[in-house]
Amino acid sequence: MSDILVAEGIAENFRFMVLEVTKQVENAWKLLDTRNPKLVESISSRDDYIDVLKSVIENKCFSAINRVGAADRRVVNQLRAMTTLASNLERIADFAENVVAQTEYLKDFDFLKRYDYGKFFSEILQALGLCHDAFIKRDMGLAFRICRSEFSLDYLYKVQFDRILNELRSGAETENLITSHLILRYLERMGDALLNVGEAIIFAVVGEKFKIKQYEALKENLAKSGIETPISDLEFQSIWGSRSGCRIGRVQAPPDPAKVSGGVLFKEGAKRKILREKENIERWEAIMPGLPPRILSVQQEDSQASMLVEFLDGCTYQEVVLNAEMSVVQNATFVLEQTLLYVWEHTKSFGPGQADFLTQLKSRLPDVYRLHPFLKETPKTVGGVQAPSLELLLARLEPDATKLISPFTVFIHGDFNINNIVYDHAAQSIRFIDLHRSKLSDYLQDVSVFLVSNFRLPIFEEPLRERLNWSARNMYAFAKRYAEQSKDATFQARLCLGLARSYITSARFELNKRFVKDMFLRGVYLLDRMAAHKGKPWEEFTLPEDSILF
């Protein structure tokens, strides 16, 4: 657990919140058993306190997120998870109060006993009892057990629901039956909230949303891949242990060649996408063994598919650039460049290639405008100077841009942002992840995405910005040298187009208006420079190099 949760008192608030919510659920159970009217009062007064605790936790978390910023994603993830925990715990307390309110309509308390509500309560209380430790100790095993309570509760509910439905058909005891059903339904909904709690804890640990609905697919995948105990603490701890707090200094230990990365990553989605990624991983493996993660198993259904891939040790290149000592950054950069050189040289095929940046840009533009309508401008003039709109620039550029082709193609990553590159300092290796967009294309697509992925991070502290600028400057110099060696004469023009495309389309992922505008205007500026070049050969175009720096 991060210190900030302790220092801000959030950890303590959370502990109280779990205790209070547990007490609410226990009292609701007791009320159904004993019909003691004092409990009604106690439950309703405790509910206010729980609401206050929830607000306190949320306020502290949001203000801490604001202070921590994007630099420490692990802490931010924990804080985000904590807000989800607080709101779902509060929801459970509300459901307990709802249960109590229903008892007013219950003519016969004994009537309800036939539906075994005790089993529901035991399940809920057991899961609540795990919440504190699961979060504080970052225990994936406990988190999974919390998630599983939802499945048990769903099952319990289904059985009793069918029974009530049957009994309703007899026409007798309608009021008691309806009220009993409502009570069981609230207990079932506590399960939904517990599932959210479990998933939020998993998110705090692994940093990626992991939908437990995919649990069955995961179990099958694990069985297929030969991992024996499906959901044990151990396997998931390795995920948490390997990617969290990615602050690396010098080499800690000599690389062990026999060492196999212990973690697994579960991916699930549209069949087409998952299978494409699988094919791409196989292709990357053939190009440079060990560059992509290993596939452990693949499951297919009608339209969905899932895949277990090796979870890679090491940090993303982004984390290295932002956090590591400069010597480590340089080392990672060296290995990255060597890897790219190898890939480009071994997959190079002569013949024209085109990344089709303008088509990509135009297809994503509606999403940009939907999020930021203020970016849409009409053409303007200032005295005799014309300021064309983006649409006008695109229309002007299109005929010439289609003639802008790369003299060769290479196998590109396809989504080469600095977060999709993993560096293992101990093994001195670079590995690629998220490979579903890989294809043969212009290498400048990868280069431009890489460059803008540095720029577009909403990090504004100067020392960190200098690091990101360093990373961009370095990649640019590397790509430029490669272009010169490869006699790629239209390098600057194509890169300019790729950068413009990435700057403009990046606006759809960012909410900070000022920053969005900065990126958008940068893209428009680059296209304007290209439009101004019209009529002259692209070989003579010069990219304004400042455009890659923040």
Add this chain to the structure above:
Amino acid sequence: MGDDTLFKHESLQDLDTVIAYLEAVRDGFTRRRLTFTDQEREIVLEPKGLVRFDLEAKCKGQGCKLTLKFAWKDRPTDEETGNLTIAAG
């Protein structure tokens, strides 16, 4: 540069003088060096790289206003930082 600096000047002018000011700014941009002085100090701006340029012209009743804003990063150049690039291959 790098230290935080602020120079402010407010005045009422006739159009000829306004033109003189605009020309001074224009010359400054041309020479990549704009100089501002008061009794205590001299402030020098050296525009470089990409300049964010915002222009706003508006009239409300009889009151009219033209605002020009130029913003850029005073980032040290590669030579100044001794930035190293790593040779590949």
